[in-house]
Amino acid sequence: MDFKKIKTENTAVTRQKDLFYKGTGNIYETVAILAKRSNQISREMTEELHKKIQEFGSSSDNLEEVFENREQIELAKFYEKLPKPTLIAVHEFLNDQIYYRNPHKDQADF
Numbered sequence: 001m002d003f004k005k006i007k008t009e010n011t012a013v014t015r016q017k018d019l020f021y022k023g024t025g026n027i028y029e030t031v032a033i034l035a036k037r038s039n040q041i042s043r044e045m046t047e048e049l050h051k052k053i054q055e056f057g058s059s060s061d062n063l064e065e066v067f068e069n070r071e072q073i074e075l076a077k078f079y080e081k082l083p084k085p086t087l088i089a090v091h092e093f094l095n096d097q098i099y100y101r102n103p104h105k106d107q108a109d110f
Helices: 017-021 027-054 070-081 085-094 103-108
Strands: none
Touching: 017 027, 027 070, 027 085
8 A cells, every 4th residue: 555645634633423424324333444444554554664674674783883874764754744544544434445344234134
């Protein structure tokens, strides 16, 4: 996932609660969906960051030598400026970009 292309707020915004009933009809189910999606996004971001940081890793593990790598600092600043996973999940939900289903409701249909 390309987090650079996501256009959403970087801070919490007051929203109408009626928007969160859309699709599920239940605010608690929506919160559960958002929590799961937020965890997925967080894992993806963490894995991506770890891969990029390992490129800067040195082969010698000397505790006395600490190098300040300008590129690492810029990378950290970039990830700090990204919207939080929760805000990305809310943005995706409100724009119908999340696929979800409730297996308990699916079984009730049979």
